[in-house]
Amino acid sequence: MTDTATTLHTGAPDTPATGIRWGLLFDHAILIAGSLFMLLPVYLAFMTSTHEAVTIHIGGVQFLPGDRLAENYATVLFDGIGFAGAVNGTTMMVNSMILGFGFAIGKIVVAMMAAYAIVYFRFPLAELAFWAIFFTLLLPLEVRILPSYEIVQKMGLINTYTGLIVPLIASATATFFFRQFFKSVPDELIEAARIDGAGPLKFFRDILVPLSRTMIAAIFIIMFVYGWNQYLWPTLITTNEDYFTLVRGIKQIIQVWVGAQIPEYSQAMALAVLAMLPPVVVVVVFQSWFIKGLTESDK
Amino acid sequence: MNKVRFGHSVIPYLFLLPQILIVAVFFYLPAGEAVRSSFYLEDPFGFGSTFVGLDNYRDVLSNAEYRRVAIFTVWFTVLVAFFALAIALVLAVKADAVLRGAKSYRTLLMWVYAIAPPVAGLLGIMLFDQHVGPIVKMASWFGWNLRVGVNYHDTAFAMIVTAVWLQIAVNFIFFLSGLQSIPRSVREAARIDCRSGFRRFWTVTFPLLTPTAFFLVVINITYALFDTFGLIDLMTKNEPGNNPVTLVYKVFLDGFRGNDLGGSSAQSVILMAVVFVLTIVQFRFIERRVHYS
Numbered sequence: 178m179t180d181t182a183t184t185l186h187t188g189a190p191d192t193p194a195t196g197i198r199w200g201l202l203f204d205h206a207i208l209i210a211g212s213l214f215m216l217l218p219v220y221l222a223f224m225t226s227t228h229e230a231v232t233i234h235i236g237g238v239q240f241l242p243g244d245r246l247a248e249n250y251a252t253v254l255f256d257g258i259g260f261a262g263a264v265n266g267t268t269m270m271v272n273s274m275i276l277g278f279g280f281a282i283g284k285i286v287v288a289m290m291a292a293y294a295i296v297y298f299r300f301p302l303a304e305l306a307f308w309a310i311f312f313t314l315l316l317p318l319e320v321r322i323l324p325s326y327e328i329v330q331k332m333g334l335i336n337t338y339t340g341l342i343v344p345l346i347a348s349a350t351a352t353f354f355f356r357q358f359f360k361s362v363p364d365e366l367i368e369a370a371r372i373d374g375a376g377p378l379k380f381f382r383d384i385l386v387p388l389s390r391t392m393i394a395a396i397f398i399i400m401f402v403y404g405w406n407q408y409l410w411p412t413l414i415t416t417n418e419d420y421f422t423l424v425r426g427i428k429q430i431i432q433v434w435v436g437a438q439i440p441e442y443s444q445a446m447a448l449a450v451l452a453m454l455p456p457v458v459v460v461v462v463f464q465s466w467f468i469k470g471l472t473e474s475d476k
Numbered sequence: 477m478n479k480v481r482f483g484h485s486v487i488p489y490l491f492l493l494p495q496i497l498i499v500a501v502f503f504y505l506p507a508g509e510a511v512r513s514s515f516y517l518e519d520p521f522g523f524g525s526t527f528v529g530l531d532n533y534r535d536v537l538s539n540a541e542y543r544r545v546a547i548f549t550v551w552f553t554v555l556v557a558f559f560a561l562a563i564a565l566v567l568a569v570k571a572d573a574v575l576r577g578a579k580s581y582r583t584l585l586m587w588v589y590a591i592a593p594p595v596a597g598l599l600g601i602m603l604f605d606q607h608v609g610p611i612v613k614m615a616s617w618f619g620w621n622l623r624v625g626v627n628y629h630d631t632a633f634a635m636i637v638t639a640v641w642l643q644i645a646v647n648f649i650f651f652l653s654g655l656q657s658i659p660r661s662v663r664e665a666a667r668i669d670c671r672s673g674f675r676r677f678w679t680v681t682f683p684l685l686t687p688t689a690f691f692l693v694v695i696n697i698t699y700a701l702f703d704t705f706g707l708i709d710l711m712t713k714n715e716p717g718n719n720p721v722t723l724v725y726k727v728f729l730d731g732f733r734g735n736d737l738g739g740s741s742a743q744s745v746i747l748m749a750v751v752f753v754l755t756i757v758q759f760r761f762i763e764r765r766v767h768y769s
Contacts, residue, residue, distance in 0.1 A: 200673070204570045205577070211567045211644075212584035218599045218641065219591075221610070225602065237608040291495035298488035299481045306492055313503045315755045319702045319724050320747045323731040323740055324506035324513070347502035352495060367482075377482045406592035408706035409728070424592045427710065442608060449598050456590035461583060468586070472653040 219453065226250070226446035233442040245443065253447045264418035264426065266451055273405055273422040273455070279342045280404030281397050288351035288396075289389070293381055295352075296359040297367070310349045318345070318410060326413050336417040345410060351396055354470075358392045359385070395470020398463050402456045423452035510748070514741035525738075532742035542726070542743070549701065549722040552636060556704070557696035559640045561689070564647030569677065571648075572655040582652065589645040593703055597710030600638035625713060632720045635711050639704050646699075647692055654688035655681070694758040698751070723747060 221238050228243035254266040295307050318325065325344055334340025362385070370380045386393075411425035421429070430445045460467055514532050516525040536542050571581045603611045604624040611634075615622040624634045658681065666680040682689075702724055712719040721729070724747065731740030 201574065204574050207566065207570050208574065208577075208581045208585075211563070211570075212581060215585060215588050215641070215644065218603060219588075222599055222602065233608055237613065238602060238605075238610050287494045287498065290491040294488035294491035297481055298485075300484055300488050303488070306496060309504075310495060310499060313499055315752050316503075316507060316748050317698070317702050317751065319705060320727070320744045320751065321503075321506040321510050322728065323737070323744070324509035325502060327509070328501065328506055343498060344502040347498045349495075349499070377485065377487050380482075402590050406590075406595075408592060408594045408709075413732075424594055424706075427594045427598055430598070442602070445598065446602065449595050452595050453591050456592075457587055460590040461587050464583060464586070468649055468653065472650060 219450075222446045223450050226443050226450055228443050230439050230441050230443050234439045238442075249443050249447045250451075253444050253451065264421050266423070266448060268419065269421050269423045269426045270451065272420060273424065273452070275338055276341060276407065276411070276422050277401045277405035277455075279338060280345055280407075281400035283342060284346050284351045284400050285393060285396060287346055288349070288355050289386070289393075291349075291352050292355035292359055293385065296356055297377065297380075310352055313347060313349045314353065318348070322409065322413070329414060334414075336415055336420050338420070340414050341411060341420065342404075345404065345407065351400060354396055355389070355392070358389060362388060391466065392470065394463070395466045398459055398467045399470055401459060405456050423448065427452060507748075510741045510744045512741075513737055514745045516738055518737040528738070532738040533746070536739055536742045536746070545721060545723055545726050548632070548720045552632070552639075552704075552720070552722055553697055553700040555636050556639045556643065556700040557693060559636075560643035560696055561647055561692060563640070564644045565651050565689075567644070568648050568651035568655055569681070571652055585648050586645045588642060589649065591642060592706060593642060594706030594710045596638055596642040597707040600634055600707070600711055601713070604634040624711075625719065628718060628720055631711065635704075635708060635720065638711065639700065639707055642707070643696060643699055647696070650688055650692055650695075651685065654685050658684050691758065694754055697754060701747075701750070 221240065224239045224242055225233055226249055227246040228239050228249075229245055232243065233239060254270075256265055291310060295303065295310075329335065329340045329344060332340070334343075366384060366388075367380060370384055375383070405422075406424055407422070408424050408427075411420075411422050412428060415421055415425060426448065430448060513525070515527060515529060517528045517531070518525045567585055571578060571585065574581070603609050604622065606612060606623065606625070609624075612622045612624070622630050622633075624630050662680070662684070666676050670676040670679065701722065704722065705724055705728070708721055708725050712721060723743065727740050727743045727747065730736045730743065734740070
């Protein structure tokens, strides 16, 4: 830390220094080192996924691209790689999409409706409903995992998309975000709507929902990534490989890794890259929305 | 809360119904069941259960294995939260200071947010692998025989490094947004009053960042306690035997593998109490944050 002190001191003068600004160079050096630290593991995973398993077995993790990119990804996407060889990457990708989209859309619809009722209506039990919903923010799924599993099992929802998606919606994060947002919507709007004779349904559909577009987009991105990345719940709920998501399928790979003579490192890494790609692309492309949603809704 | 509202009608009930139903069935029912079964001893063959009062809690808390896991969890949480916050803070301060390339740096430092913990765990396994891992090779240059999966402390080291790597992005996003919300006028005044960049950071910038930092401390504790489940599950390669695991992982192990329903539930309830306290603390800080800004 003392290094920082001296360099910052000499490097950030009020008048631009002549010659090289060492402080600025130092700042860039740290940022580049940080960026490399974040990038390198994924870069290595990708490079490794383009080689033959034997190459990796002999030479270790690969730093340069190999010639097996197409073959490895084709194998992972179209041939069976699961425990019983029954599931391929495409099926898992589709399941991940269903989970990501289903969760994000379900959560947003349920949350917007609940938040609308709580913010815009005065009715008996409103207070109780509010607390009942927001209490769920206190306990993550992990601490009530066993009884949750039993209930879903009793309802016969094991190995169904409903059992996979709906219980994950039982936390009020998005409801909380929308409540904050609705509260910041100016009152003049609802007054104007009333004067124009718009009822509560019309107000919701024609004014509030369009007004929330940016907020919906931001929450959609956050929830899509959250849903796509779920691991523990899909691991418990899906035992049939046809319902495996990419992230859940990772667990199966480990068995292969541990068991095999020459582990299929390249295929494992290809699957990891596939599991990372969609959420990373979404987050990078919609960066500004996503950051706005994340930092403003958590206040 | 002085909002203009619609009058009494059936609409709010209809709109609340889906949320309330889901919350009741998939939150209150299981949470209640966890609390209930923590007071019972379940017959392993499914022939009913006996009320045993606080026995499950007494068993759990006096169990040496549980204490060992609890101590590891505390260390794990403290180290992960500390390094993830410290590294992210340095990077955010630098990313806020530079003008050229600021946007590219932001992208390069935040995208890891999108990676799932088990996927990060898989990357960790590869990099720390005994035969092919480059980190193991690097460690051997320094005479460190890194044996992840065999040596308890080496495995813990690999887990902490991986968990920190994954969490830096979130902290970076929040710190950077906190830094960027500091008004220009304040920064300029500080620049005039205090020429030393280092002192300026600790006397002006950091105090203005404390609400963000407090908020992030809670977020990071929650992350280390719960969200690292997938990472740990992967890095112990499904064989937790002698490997370090956290309390949440033990709840899962005892409940699903050990079939110790009562003990697992008692552990769940203990964790619920921890999260409960954390969330209360978090809400208090959020209130303060709103108050100050």
